[in-house]
Amino acid sequence: MDEMHVRQRARAFVAEVDMSDIRTDLTPYVIAVNAKVREEELGDGESGYTITKPNGKHIITVNSLETEERQRFTICHEIAHIVLDLESSHEEVPSWSYAKRHPNEIACDTFAAELLMPYQQWLSAVPKEEPSLDLIHQMADLFGTSFPAAASRFASLSDLPCAFVTMERGAVRYAARSTALRQAGAWIPARSVIPAGSVAHRIRSSGDSATETGEVSQDVWFDNWEKGLPLYEISRHYARTDTTTSLLWFDSDDLPEVEVNRFGARIDDDGGLAELTGQLPWPGRSKRR
Ligand SMILES: [Zn+2]
Missing domain, CATH: 3.30.450 (Beta-Lactamase)
Known part of the structure; x- marks a missing residue:
């Protein structure tokens, strides 16, 4: 799932939601995925997780010890897991790091950024x-x-x-x-x-x-x-x-x-061969110095 695809999915999701107050209240997103948010004191470095009940309702748990902005990010990240249907891989790697993070987690972070800061x-x-x-x-x-x-x-x-x-x-x-x-x-x-x-x-x-x-x-x-x-x-x-x-x-x-x-x-402008593109250069369009 490449970055552009994730952004498109996020923008399509955002377009279906009343976003007028989204900068202060994420509830419309939470409702749109049939979820509920609860706060709990979790361990250091653990931001949150989601469990899905047999009736299909998702319970997103966020770490009440983390900052408000971090909790907002976590809620959107968990919503991404639900919408994109991507499994979590939250163990050991801290969320502030891009190093060795699972591609699913990076995709969910990208999705979360689109929800928190809608581009329009x-x-x-x-x-x-x-x-x-x-x-x-x-x-x-x-x-x-x-x-x-x-x-x-x-x-x-x-x-x-x-x-x-x-x-x-x-x-x-x-x-x-x-x-x-x-x-x-x-x-x-x-x-x-x-x-x-x-x-x-x-x-x-x-x-x-x-x-x-x-x-x-x-x-x-x-x-x-x-x-x-x-x-x-x-x-x-x-x-x-x-x-x-x-x-x-x-x-x-x-x-x-x-x-x-x-x-x-x-x-490169060194007279060497450019990478083959399979297309002939159009006469007069070249800006070669
Ligand atoms: Zn995740």
């Missing part, structure tokens, strides 16, 4: 300006989500070339990219180490939990990229879990002039 409400609420710490906090508060969830949503729905990178124990685990960045062929390899010269690298090296904003060169983050063009980075490091996140973006005017094939891969 998000797009009408998000200020049309460059991101900042304040802006992400403001959106997180508005939608009752965590800072990383709001930052990730910002990146995927932004008009800017923008990415949100999740790192764990010094390695890149996951990067959400905006359409503009994907179309530019910008690529951040998973499982690579946090690049030296990035804000993320600097604050993680300090060993403390911290948030910093800075300007770095685009080629620090993007593989096989032109040098010297500026990029902005808001990075946050969580020392307890050794998790680091970075929101990266740059102005569209600072996009390098490159060609991208129809698979989104960059076509």
Whole structure:
């Protein structure tokens, strides 16, 4: 089940529900899946689970010791398990980590983000300006989500070339990219180490939990990229879990002039052969320098 399919399923689900008050009350979602939510003190790191009664009613249990925003996320994640009919695989791997998580769990997180921050409400609420710490906090508060969830949503729905990178124990685990960045062929390899010269690298090296904003060169983050063009980075490091996140973006005017094939891969300008696409280039459309 790929990410696009999960998002489409979530948007179809959301479209059937009265969402006017969804930012403060998730009840319409809960009712739509024939579920009921109860709170209970669960163990450390255990966010919640669902049991289904013989009559088909689902009981979603959330950990009352976790924050309100975390409980909201858990409820939507459990709803995803019900709607997508995906089995849970919640044992041992903490939910803040993308490392080695079961694909079902990642799919349910994607689904949950669509429910918590419905894209139409998000797009009408998000200020049309460059991101900042304040802006992400403001959106997180508005939608009752965590800072990383709001930052990730910002990146995927932004008009800017923008990415949100999740790192764990010094390695890149996951990067959400905006359409503009994907179309530019910008690529951040998973499982690579946090690049030296990035804000993320600097604050993680300090060993403390911290948030910093800075300007770095685009080629620090993007593989096989032109040098010297500026990029902005808001990075946050969580020392307890050794998790680091970075929101990266740059102005569209600072996009390098490159060609991208129809698979989104960059076509190198070194006179070498581009990847075979089975299509002949259309005369006059080539922007080769
Ligand atoms: Zn799950």
